Amino acid sequence: EYHFCVKCDAEVVKAQWNVFYAAPNSGASKYMLASHIFHRLFIENPDAKKLFTRVNVHDQSSPEFQAHVVRVINGLDLCINSLTSRPLLESVTDHMATQHFVRQGVSQAHFDVMEKILFELLPQALDEFNYDAWTSCLVPVKKAIVRGLPATAESYQW
Numbered sequence: 001e002y003h004f005c006v007k008c009d010a011e012v013v014k015a016q017w018n019v020f021y022a023a024p025n026s027g028a029s030k031y032m033l034a035s036h037i038f039h040r041l042f043i044e045n046p047d048a049k050k051l052f053t054r055v056n057v058h059d060q061s062s063p064e065f066q067a068h069v070v071r072v073i074n075g076l077d078l079c080i081n082s083l084t085s086r087p088l089l090e091s092v093t094d095h096m097a098t099q100h101f102v103r104q105g106v107s108q109a110h111f112d113v114m115e116k117i118l119f120e121l122l123p124q125a126l127d128e129f130n131y132d133a134w135t136s137c138l139v140p141v142k143k144a145i146v147r148g149l150p151a152t153a154e155s156y157q158w
C-alpha cells in the first residue's frame with residue numbers, strides 16, 4: 001500500500017535538501033523558509049489561520065508561532081532524511097498522520113496547497129532542485145500523512 005520513492009531519487013532529494021538544511025549557521029535561512037511557507041499558506045487559504053490559534057497565529061512573530069514554524073520545518077526535514085529507510089519513513093509518516101488527524105479542521109486540501117507552495121519555494125531556496133526526484137519522493141509522503149484526513153474542511157463529520 002505504500003509506494004515511496006526509489007532509493008536513487010531519495011538520495012538526490014536528501015543531498016539537495018541537506019546542502020541547505022545541514023549547512024553551518026543556517027538557522028536564520030531555515031526559519032525564513034519556514035515562515036515564508038506559512039505566509040504563503042495563509043494567503044492561499046486564509047481560513048486555515050484559525051487552525052493555529054493555539055500557537056498564537058495572530059502574532060506570527062510571537063515565540064509560540066515561531067516555535068510552531070520550526071517544528072513544521074523540522075518535521076519536513078525528518079521526512080526527507082527518512083526517505084532512504086522505508087521502516088523509518090513509514091513510522092515517521094504514520095506519526096505525522098496521527099499528529100494531523102487529531103487536529104480538527106485539517107484536510108487533504110490543505111496539504112495539496114502546502115505541496116504547491118513547497119514546489120514553488122524549494123527551488124528558490126535550494127541550490128539544486130531536481131523536480132522529478134522531489135515529486136517522486138514528496139507526493140507519496142504527503143499521501144501517507146493525509147490518509148485518514150477529510151478531503152476538505154467542509155467534509156468533516158463532527
Ligand code: HEM
Pocket residue numbers: 048051052054055068071072073074075076096099100103106107110111114
Ligand atoms: C510539509 C507539511 C507539514 C509538515 C511536515 C507538518 C508538520 C507538523 C508538525 C511537526 C507539527 C507539530 C506536531 C505536534 O507537536 O503535535 C504540526 C502541527 C500542526 N500542523 Fe502540520 N505539518 C505540515 C502541514 C500542515 C498543513 C498543510 C496543515 C493545515 C493547514 C497543518 C496543520 C497543523 C496543525 C493545526 C498543527 C497543530 C498546531 C498546534 O500545535 O496547535 N500542517 N505539523
